[in-house]
Amino acid sequence: MAEMNRQILLAARPQGFPKDSDFKLVQTPVPQPGPGQYVARTLWVSVDPYQRGRMNDAKSYAPPVPLNGVMEGGTVSRVVASNNPKFKVGDIVEGRLGWQDYGVTDGKGTRVIDPGLAPISTALSVLGMPGLTAYFGLLDIAFPKAGETVVISGAAGAVGSLVGQIAKIVGCRAIGIAGEDDKCDWVVKELGFDACFNYKTTQNYVEKLRELCPKGVDVYFDNVGGPITDAVFNVMNPRSRMSVCGQISQYNNEKPEMGPRTLFHTVSKQMRIEGFLVFQFADRYKEGLTKMAEWLRAGKLKYRESVVNGLENTPRAFMGMLKGENTGKQLVKVAD
Ligand SMILES: NC(=O)c1ccc[n+]([C@@H]2O[C@H](COP(=O)([O-])OP(=O)(O)OC[C@H]3O[C@@H](n4cnc5c(N)ncnc54)[C@H](OP(=O)(O)O)[C@@H]3O)[C@@H](O)[C@H]2O)c1
Numbered sequence: 001m002a003e004m005n006r007q008i009l010l011a012a013r014p015q016g017f018p019k020d021s022d023f024k025l026v027q028t029p030v031p032q033p034g035p036g037q038y039v040a041r042t043l044w045v046s047v048d049p050y051q052r053g054r055m056n057d058a059k060s061y062a063p064p065v066p067l068n069g070v071m072e073g074g075t076v077s078r079v080v081a082s083n084n085p086k087f088k089v090g091d092i093v094e095g096r097l098g099w100q101d102y103g104v105t106d107g108k109g110t111r112v113i114d115p116g117l118a119p120i121s122t123a124l125s126v127l128g129m130p131g132l133t134a135y136f137g138l139l140d141i142a143f144p145k146a147g148e149t150v151v152i153s154g155a156a157g158a159v160g161s162l163v164g165q166i167a168k169i170v171g172c173r174a175i176g177i178a179g180e181d182d183k184c185d186w187v188v189k190e191l192g193f194d195a196c197f198n199y200k201t202t203q204n205y206v207e208k209l210r211e212l213c214p215k216g217v218d219v220y221f222d223n224v225g226g227p228i229t230d231a232v233f234n235v236m237n238p239r240s241r242m243s244v245c246g247q248i249s250q251y252n253n254e255k256p257e258m259g260p261r262t263l264f265h266t267v268s269k270q271m272r273i274e275g276f277l278v279f280q281f282a283d284r285y286k287e288g289l290t291k292m293a294e295w296l297r298a299g300k301l302k303y304r305e306s307v308v309n310g311l312e313n314t315p316r317a318f319m320g321m322l323k324g325e326n327t328g329k330q331l332v333k334v335a336d
Pocket residue numbers: 048049050129130133154155156157158159160177178179180183223224226244245246247248249250276277278279321322323324325326327328329330
C-alpha cells in the first residue's frame with residue numbers, strides 16, 4: 001500500500017464556471033479500515049455534471065460537498081484491506097469513494113463487480129449510473145412506442161448516447177442534438193441514430209427540428225435545457241412526453257436565465273413533462289443492468305469512454321466535460 005493518500009478537496013465554491021483554484025490536492029495518511037469497513041484503492045474516477053451542483057452551498061436532493069471536503073464522485077476500486085466479510089481483498093468494487101487514491105467505507109451503496117463481464121470502467125458508464133439513467137429515464141418516464149420520434153439533447157454524452165440507442169432498440173426514430181460535427185457523425189454513423197444536428201452551428205433550431213422530424217416529436221429526452229429545449233416545445237406532438245434528465249446549460253449560471261414562456265404548449269398539446277432522478281429506480285437497478293448487459297453482449301449497444309490519466313487531472317477532466325470535451329462517458333484513470 002502506498003504511504004500517502006492523494007485527495008482532491010473542494011477549496012472554494014465556484015462563482016460561475018469552476019476554475020483550478022476551486023480545487024486543492026492534499027496528501028493524507030492512507031486510511032485503515034475500522035470494524036465492518038474496507039479500504040479500496042481507486043482505479044477509475046467518474047466526473048459527472050451533478051458534481052457541479054454539489055459544489056454550491058444550496059439546498060438540493062443531496063447535501064453539498066463541505067468546503068475542504070473530498071470531492072464526491074463515483075469510483076471503481078480494488079479492495080486492499082477489509083474487516084467486512086462481504087468484501088474480500090482483491091475484489092473490484094463500484095462505489096462513491098470520491099476523488100482520492102484510497103477510500104474507506106462500510107460498504108453501504110457499493111457493489112462487487114465481475115471483471116469478466118466487461119471492462120471494469122463500464123461500471124461507471126454503460127453498466128453503471130449513466131446506463132441506468134438512460135434506461136429508466138427513457139423507458140419508464142417517456143414510454144416510447146415503436147414508430148415514434150425521439151429527440152435527445154446532449155446526444156453524444158454518457159447518458160444521451162445510450163438513450164438514442166435504446167430508442168432505436170424499441171423501434172423509434174432517434175434524432176440527436178450535440179455540440180460538434182464529429183459527435184453528430186459518431187451518433188449517426190456508429191450508434192445508428194437517424195440524424196443529429198450541431199446546435200453550435202445551426203441558426204434556427206425549430207426549422208432544423210421540423211426538417212429532421214417531419215411527423216413531429218413524440219418524446220424529448222432533455223439533458224441540457226435552455227434555448228434547445230425552448231425550441232423543442234414548438235415541435236412536440238399532441239400527447240407527447242418530455243423526460244427531463246438534466247439542464248446542464250444552466251449549471252454554471254450565476255443568475256437564473258430568463259427564457260420564453262413555453263408552458264402553453266403543454267395545454268394545447270396535452271403534453272406530459274416529468275423530471276426524474278435515477279435513484280428513484282434503485283429497487284430495479286438489477287433489471288436495468290441485466291438488460292443493458294444483454295444488449296451490450298448482443299452488439300445492440302455501443303459505448304465510448306473519454307479517458308484522462310492521473311488523479312491530479314480530475315478537476316481538468318471535470319471542467320472539460322462541462323465544456324463538452326468528452327464524447328461518451330468522461331472518466332479518469334487513476335491506477336492500473
Ligand atoms: N436525472 C438523473 O438522475 C441524472 C443522472 C445522470 C445524469 N443526469 C443529467 O444528464 C445530463 C447528461 O449527463 P452525462 O453524465 O451524460 O454528461 P455528458 O453528456 O457526458 O457530458 C456533458 C455534456 O453536456 C454538453 N453541454 C455542456 N454545456 C452545454 C450547453 N450549454 N448546452 C448544451 N449542451 C451542453 C456537452 O456536450 P456538447 O458538446 O454536445 O455541448 C458535454 O459533453 C446532465 O444534465 C446531467 O446532469 C441526470
